[in-house]
Amino acid sequence: MDERAADRLWWTSVVPVWAAALVASALVLVLGPEQPVAWLSVSLGACVVLAFGLQLATRTPAGYLARARDSLGGAVVIIGAAVLVQVLLTPLSG
Numbered sequence: 001m002d003e004r005a006a007d008r009l010w011w012t013s014v015v016p017v018w019a020a021a022l023v024a025s026a027l028v029l030v031l032g033p034e035q036p037v038a039w040l041s042v043s044l045g046a047c048v049v050l051a052f053g054l055q056l057a058t059r060t061p062a063g064y065l066a067r068a069r070d071s072l073g074g075a076v077v078i079i080g081a082a083v084l085v086q087v088l089l090t091p092l093s094g
Contacts, residue, residue, distance in 0.1 A: 001062045010067060013054040017071040018078060021047045025082035036086045040079050047075040 024043035033039050051071040055064055 001060070006063055009058050009060055009063065010070070013051075013058050013067050014071040014074065016054060017047050017051045018074045020050055021075040021078040025079055029082055029086060037083055040083055040086070044075060044079045047079070048072060051075065 021043065024046065025040065028036050028039045028043060051068060054071070055068055058067075
């Protein structure tokens with residue numbers, strides 16, 4: 001596989017997972033459900049399913065591990081940052 005095709009696969013299978021993680025995190029933080037950390041966990045699970053679905057849709061085994069690593073790693077960082085924001089914004093009760 002040439003480098004241009006690999007770049008195109010990366011952009012079409014990794015970045016959408018990051019975008020989904022960002023949108024899901026923003027929705028959870030803005031809408032403020034009762035248990036935001038639980039909903040962020042559900043969002044991460046959805047990102048995992050989306051990542052593997054997109055990797056299957058590419059039908060290209062070359063570079064699979066790198067693309068899966070990048071998409072899931074980015075989703076974990078984005079949702080982890082959202083959890084950190086939620087923890088810092090939640091007042092301490094006690």
